[in-house]
Amino acid sequence: SYVLTQPPSVSVAPGKTARITCGGNNIGSKSVHWYQQKPGQAPVLVIYYDSDRPSGIPERFSGSNSGNTATLTISRVEAGDEADYYCQVWDSSSDHPFCVFGGGTKLTVL
Amino acid sequence: QVQLQESGPGLVKPSETLSLTCAVSGYSISSGYYWGWIRQPPGKGLEWIGSIYHSGSTYYNPSLKSRVTISVDTSKNQFSLKLSSVTAADTAVYYCARDNPTLAMPIDYWGQGTLVTVSS
Numbered sequence: 001s002y003v004l005t006q007p008p009s010v011s012v013a014p015g016k017t018a019r020i021t022c023g024g025n026n027i028g029s030k031s032v033h034w035y036q037q038k039p040g041q042a043p044v045l046v047i048y049y050d051s052d053r054p055s056g057i058p059e060r061f062s063g064s065n066s067g068n069t070a071t072l073t074i075s076r077v078e079a080g081d082e083a084d085y086y087c088q089v090w091d092s093s094s095d096h097p098f099c100v101f102g103g104g105t106k107l108t109v110l
Numbered sequence: 111q112v113q114l115q116e117s118g119p120g121l122v123k124p125s126e127t128l129s130l131t132c133a134v135s136g137y138s139i140s141s142g143y144y145w146g147w148i149r150q151p152p153g154k155g156l157e158w159i160g161s162i163y164h165s166g167s168t169y170y171n172p173s174l175k176s177r178v179t180i181s182v183d184t185s186k187n188q189f190s191l192k193l194s195s196v197t198a199a200d201t202a203v204y205y206c207a208r209d210n211p212t213l214a215m216p217i218d219y220w221g222q223g224t225l226v227t228v229s230s
Contacts, residue, residue: 001172033216035156042205042223043156048216086156090214096169097211099146099158 002091004102011108012077020105022070022087030089032070034063037084037104046085047072074107082109112137114206114221122200122228128193132206132221133186140164140184146209146217147180147191149202157202161211162189169211196228 005023012018022032032050035043045054047063050070060075074081087102118130132145139145146161160170162180170178174193182189193200203223209215 031214035217042220043217044220045216045218048218054218088156088217090211092211092214096172097214098169098171099148099161099209099211099217101156101158104155 001098002089002093002100004087004089004100006085006087006102006105008103009106009108011110012074013110014077014079016077018074018077018081018107020072020074020085020087020107022072022102023068024070024089025068027068027070027089028066030065030091032063032065033088034072035086035088036081037086038082043086077107077109079109082107112208112219114208114219116204116206116221116224118224118226120225120227122196122226123230124197124228125195128191128196128200128204128226128228130191130204130206130224130226131188132190133188134208135187137208138184139182139187139189143208143215144169144210144212145182145189146207148205148207148217148220149200150205150223151199151202159191159193159204161209198228200226201228202226 034047037043050065051063091098144161147159179192205223206221208219209217
């Protein structure tokens with residue numbers, strides 16, 4: 001089955017740029033979605049189809065996807081960005097699409 | 111605004127069947143999209159359980175497929191999850207959500223989640 005690999009943790013100072021990676025075999029050929037989850041809350045979609053932002057998500061959030069790595073970039077990080085972030089793809093290699101999540105990355109704002 | 115709300119027992123005994131329902135408001139299930147279940151064990155990551163279309167077409171996580179049944183009731187605009195032969199490993203927060211496996215779409219609406227504990 002398809003595997004997505006994320007670093008367990010990323011730390012960044014306020015005002016700096018955080019980059020969270022999501023590795024997968026030829027992930028550049030898939031559509032990657034990113035979710036933010038704060039403690040005790042349901043996940044929230046922050047990036048879809050590699051680089052699109054839902055309404056209400058700050059422009060500070062951006063995404064890219066190429067080769068074997070997709071990246072979520074958060075510019076000018078704020079304390080409120082501290083959360084767990086998950087990447088997600090649909091594995092359609094068989095007749096039955098299968099949703100795959102990365103293991104999640106805890107973003108700590110120093 | 112699409113809203114989803116999970117309901118069901120918060121405690122299930124080992125070997126029994128976990129049953130949850132998700133009520134959808136602000137959107138008719140019959141209008142499209144798939145409707146799915148995702149779970150998250152305490153302190154761990156997200157795991158997709160499966161999804162259903164209003165026609166009844168389903169996709170399941172292969173690792174859970176033998177124990178999972180997802181059904182839909184369009185008249186009540188809700189869908190349900192049944193997970194049989196549960197063990198402590200099935201203890202998790204269960205989320206219902208809107209997705210679309212066939213078009214690789216994002217999971218754009220989530221319920222608030224409900225904690226189900228498996229314990230005698």
